[in-house]
Amino acid sequence: MSKDRISVYKFGGASVKSAEAFRNLAQIVQTNGSEQRLLLVVSAMGKTTNALEELLNLASQQREYEQAFLQLKAYHQEVLHELFPDRDHPVYQRLDHLFELLHLQLGSTPQNDNFDKVYDQTVSFGELFSSSILHHFLEAQGFPNTLLDSRKYIQTDNNWREARVDWGWSERLIKRDVLPLLQEGLVVTQGFLGGTNNGLTTTLGREGSDFSAAIFAFCLDAEGMYIWKDVPGLLNADPKYFQETVCYAEISYQETVEMAYYGASVIHPKTIKPLANKQIPLYVKSFLNPAGAGTKISDCRFEKFAPAYIIKENQCLVSFSVKDFTFISEQNLGTIFNALSELRIKINVMQNSAISFSICTDYHPTRLHRLIQTLHDQFVIHYNTELRLYTIKNYDADSLAKMLQDKEVLLEQRTRTTFQFVSK
Ligand code: ASP
Ligand code: MG
Secondary structure: OOOOOEEEEEEOHHHHOOHHHHHHHHHHHHHHHOOOEEEEEEOOOOOHHHHHHHHHHHHHOOOOOHHHHHHHHHHHHHHHHHHOOOOOOHHHHHHHHHHHHHHHHHHOHHHOOOHHHHHHHHHOHHHHHHHHHHHHHHHHOOOOEEEEOHHHOOEEOOOOOOOOEOHHHHHHHHHHHHHHHHHHOEEEEEOOEEEOOOOOEEEOOOOOHHHHHHHHHHHOOOOEEEEEEOOOOOEOOOOOOOOOOOEOOEEEHHHHHHHHHHOOOOOOHHHHHHHHHOOOOEEEEEOOOOOOOOEEEEOOOOOOOOOEEEEEEEEEEEEEEEOOOOOOOHHHHHHHHHHHHHOOOOOOEEEEOOOEEEEEEEOOHHHHHHHHHHHOOOEEEEEEEEEEEEEEEOOOHHHHHHHHOOOOOOEEEEOOOEEEEEEO
16 A cells, blocks of 8 residues: 555553553554554653643642652653663663753742743643653664654744644644655654744643644644544543443534533544644544544534533633623623633633623633632622533433433523533
8 A cells, every 4th residue: 555645643641651551552553554654643641741730830839849750750760661671772861851851940930930831841841751752662663753843843822821823834844844754754743732933832732632633634734633542432421420422433523623612521622623624534543442443523414413411620600790780781791701811711601691791611710810800890700619511412301301410500501402501
């Protein structure tokens, strides 16, 4: 078979969480790599990003972080020891060096007051570790490959923690350099990371590696993008909450985008647009059963399919009322929306009545307090936290009953296809 096809494979944290997982990944590359040119986009190992967030929090509060640092280092070293019996292998030096840089970064945290900027310079180490290990491991297994620094290719602005991509610039760079590299062999790069034009690291939002892979797929005009996960494909519900789940064999970009938007954790919400714009199919497959069919997401249409259940945790319901019993006006709404946009508070659901306006949003304590500070002169503001936003797409009587059972509903909204409510 000719090797003209380019595919982008994204491996999430679970697919590189242990030495065994790395070996399994190499097996997938071996099975599929002879038929196509592969770009591998890898996330941080296991729960490393959470651990880095925790380290940063400790450092920024001037609390003790050495122990947590050593723990994270030990986790990576354990995997190295299993994968590279030769202790003189250059991967050891490389990882030591990266951990030294992380240590320096943590040490300089308290002096820096732009938390979000420091966040990106710190939390990005997870992908630098994992991609380095993958690069060396594949090489040791007989798969020569280039380790690409995605920060030099995914060019972004400095909207820290949720950087916006400069598509034109990124596409030019990726076409210029990555296409020829793929002619030579495998390419390995980091998910989640981007870079500014003055060389600083940015991140694309938590769970953003899917989006990274889609950016590369778009810029390379790939034939397909594959997300390798620990589930059989795109499911109609998170197995964490539901015992019985259905795996969709095929589903449209549009349905998927909506599910991701409502909070299905399976795919990062920004992933679909670049793929849909170029009609690049997205496959969700299981790294535990690579031969399984998985799910194909493309520009298809189906009349009816299993209701999808989506639960978004850590929600906060905020209501704004005018103080003098006048109605909520467009001008009031304008004021509220401006404040929300400035504080980067995203609305998940909203509703208005005569004298109040309510939104359901992810709970960020500092942003919420700033919102209250900004608006408390003009509005009476109440809020409830520790809530969940429940969404059912393609709902019917049965699915509604199942989801609503024993729940006190604080806000609800329905369209012809989608039912949403906020509850404990
Ligand atoms: N490692 C990053 C995170 O956990 C990005 C990703 O996994 O997609 O958020
Ligand atoms: Mg991750």
